[in-house]
Amino acid sequence: MRLSYSALNDYTSCALKYKFRYVDKIKEPKSKEAVFGTLIHSALHFAHSPALVPPTLEETLDFFTRGWNADIWENEDEERAAFTQGVQMLQKYYADNDIAAATIVALESRFQFDIGPEDNRHTISGIIDRIDKTETGYEIIDYKTSKKLPSQAEVDKNLQLTIYARAFLERYPKERDRLDTVTVSLYFLKHGEKISSTRTLEDLARMEEEILAAVADIEAEKFAPHVSPLCDWCGFQRLCPMQKHKFKDEAWDDDDVRAAIDELAALKKKMTADRKKAAELQQQIVQFMKDKKLGRVFGDEAIAALSERTTYSYDVATVREALAPLGKWDDVVRVDGTALSKLLPTLDSDTQHAIEQARSAKTSQTLSLKRSAKQ
Numbered sequence: 001m002r003l004s005y006s007a008l009n010d011y012t013s014c015a016l017k018y019k020f021r022y023v024d025k026i027k028e029p030k031s032k033e034a035v036f037g038t039l040i041h042s043a044l045h046f047a048h049s050p051a052l053v054p055p056t057l058e059e060t061l062d063f064f065t066r067g068w069n070a071d072i073w074e075n076e077d078e079e080r081a082a083f084t085q086g087v088q089m090l091q092k093y094y095a096d097n098d099i100a101a102a103t104i105v106a107l108e109s110r111f112q113f114d115i116g117p118e119d120n121r122h123t124i125s126g127i128i129d130r131i132d133k134t135e136t137g138y139e140i141i142d143y144k145t146s147k148k149l150p151s152q153a154e155v156d157k158n159l160q161l162t163i164y165a166r167a168f169l170e171r172y173p174k175e176r177d178r179l180d181t182v183t184v185s186l187y188f189l190k191h192g193e194k195i196s197s198t199r200t201l202e203d204l205a206r207m208e209e210e211i212l213a214a215v216a217d218i219e220a221e222k223f224a225p226h227v228s229p230l231c232d233w234c235g236f237q238r239l240c241p242m243q244k245h246k247f248k249d250e251a252w253d254d255d256d257v258r259a260a261i262d263e264l265a266a267l268k269k270k271m272t273a274d275r276k277k278a279a280e281l282q283q284q285i286v287q288f289m290k291d292k293k294l295g296r297v298f299g300d301e302a303i304a305a306l307s308e309r310t311t312y313s314y315d316v317a318t319v320r321e322a323l324a325p326l327g328k329w330d331d332v333v334r335v336d337g338t339a340l341s342k343l344l345p346t347l348d349s350d351t352q353h354a355i356e357q358a359r360s361a362k363t364s365q366t367l368s369l370k371r372s373a374k375q
């Protein structure tokens with residue numbers, strides 16, 4: 001299989017979006033955010049294009065202005081805000097960087113490399129925004145126009161940067177033994193902030209395993225939708241079972257089910273309020289019984305009785321010591337998934353990986369209710 005990084009990114013963010021785009025090959029208009037991002041990338045490419053004298057800020061802004069498409073924005077206010085943001089990004093970029101001093105060795109550089117054993121070979125491709133030669137090694141940079149800044153931990157695990165580090169070694173195989181001198185960075189243009197990291201050969205090997213697992217899922221046609229804030233920018237909302245019902249222009253014949261949802265929501269709300277009220281009443285009754293030293297109290301329609309229940313906890317090490325030699329320890333121990341998922345981020349990456357490999361999934365269906373935006 002041939003897989004670009006952006007296709008892989010689509011698959012990992014929402015497998016159904018990947019299916020619409022790459023399996024069903026449904027054309028979707030480019031989002032305004034994507035058009036904006038492409039123009040900013042082109043402007044930075046222009047700013048760094050090889051020349052005796054690099055383009056000035058004014059020349060780069062002129063390039064940006066000439067490439068601007070006013071038609072994709074909803075209204076004039078939105079268009080003006082986006083244009084201003086683009087100008088500010090480029091101004092900040094010029095203020096923070098000495099364009100002439102950059103030692104760039106590759107700009108918007110295409111790559112491809114193969115992963116997997118002979119009988120399960122796949123090609124990964126993509127484009128690296130920029131590779132610089134630094135005093136100590138190299139730096140691979142990817143520009144981002146997004147608003148949200150990730151944490152350092154997220155950048156350390158960022159799959160895109162790991163793929164880029166692997167692609168870099170394809171081009172510079174001699175750097176394999178000096179991978180710690182190769183920096184991988186995400187440059188957030190809106191904030192003028194660069195978050196950097198490095199990768200190890202183990203990270204690259206793990207990335208291959210991750211991609212092979214994704215490829216196996218694609219080949220097994222696992223295309224489950226994943227609802228996230230990214231849905232708002234997804235061009236397939238009118239086809240997606242998780243979103244299409246919200247478009248009122250469809251003839252859904254759904255008056256009954258809409259009423260059922262609202263009734264269920266009202267019931268759940270009442271149940272929550274009832275549970276809260278019951279806890280308050282219970283506390284009031286128990287307090288009375290304790291104050292008056294009573295075991296039972298009598299209402300007109302019911303009798304409340306206070307009884308004691310003892311629960312036990314065990315010293316885990318002692319119980320394990322007693323049961324393990326009998327081969328019975330596993331019979332009483334269950335892994336607590338919730339506790340494990342809280343623990344997981346605190347573990348080293350090898351242990352995390354081992355635990356993730358040990359995980360198996362069982363799918364069941366539950367109906368959840370959430371307030372809709374209009375409420």
Ligand code: SF4
Binds near residue numbers: 227240
């Ligand atoms: S709308 Fe959301 S869930 Fe549906 S395909 Fe797009 S990203 Fe996936």
